[in-house]
Amino acid sequence: MTIVVGYPPEGRERAALNLAAMLAGSAGDDMVVCTVVPAPWFPSPARIDAEYQAYLDDVAQRALDRARADLPADVSVTFSVHRARSAPSGLLEVAEQHDATLIVLGSASAGVFGRIAFGSVTDRLLHSSEYPLALATRGFRRGSGGRVTRVTVAYGGSEQADDLVVAAGVVAARMGATLRLAALAVQPAPPTTTRFRVEQDEVVADWAAGMEAAAQKAIQQAKDLQPAPSPLEVVIGYGEDWDEALDDIEWRDGDVLAVGSSTVGPAARVFLGSRAGKIVRHSPVPVVVVPRAAAKELADQ
Secondary structure, three states, rough: OEEEEEOOOOOOOHHHHHHHHHHHHHHHOOOEEEEEEEEEOOOOOOOOOHHHHHHHHHHHHHHHHHHHOOOOOOEEEEEEEEEEEOOOHHHHHHHHHHHOOEEEOOOOOOOOOOOOOOHHHHHOOOOOOOOEEOOOOOOOOOOOOOOOOOEEEEEOOHHHHHHHHHHHHHHHHHHOOEEEEEEEEOOOOOOOOOOHHHHHHHHHHHHHHHHHHHHHHHHHHOOOOOOOOOEEEEHHHHHHHHHHHHHHOOOOOOOEEEEOOOOOOOOOOOOOHHHHHHHHHHOOOOOOOOOHHHHHHHOOO
């Protein structure tokens, strides 16, 4: 199996390389590091286009030389310069050529360190990719072990979420990682009246109890897998905003968060809903966004 890494020709994207190396090393997959350059238009009699293409190829090769120097020696990797009308379409073409299981991307350079920020390429693919997308936090580095040790599923209690749990369980077992379900209770601070606070606390407690019960049923499906990831656990993060709710959960090196596509978008492609988008942007660990169809197919198998 193959993981495709999008490597921009103009910058140094170590975070995406580190994440791809961790994922590939854990799953035993190959890597393709790809730099996309603009495809040529109609040839010019003055050969200006040819000179420009040669310049772009040289920039791309220098970028891949930097990537080659940054990658650890324990991963199987090839390097590719691909011509396309746009970087998103080019990465999708390369993923199709290699029958990829995953596309790995970094964060925008203007983002907060340790969090995920969408650049133009990521934003486009988050609304169009038929392949799962792995997004590195800005500045991400592999831990000392260099492997995925725990997969956490952002759990919402729906049937689609159950498919994602089973799919994540399959991948976690294959990597030798544990599986965890995380539900997030985001509740802004209520007015200062005591009565309203008590009522709101009761609502949140009822929601948490229902979510815990649903998550335990989903966990049971993962327990039936052969092999099954172990141990399996359920956690709930509480906070007045998404950042606080995610930080209420314990995270460590080797963690990856799995998020499913919105039920509003097409099943076969990634379509990030508003809730999932907030989770991704505030996640302190790398995130894998999985199209509903891909999760269902793996769960059905």
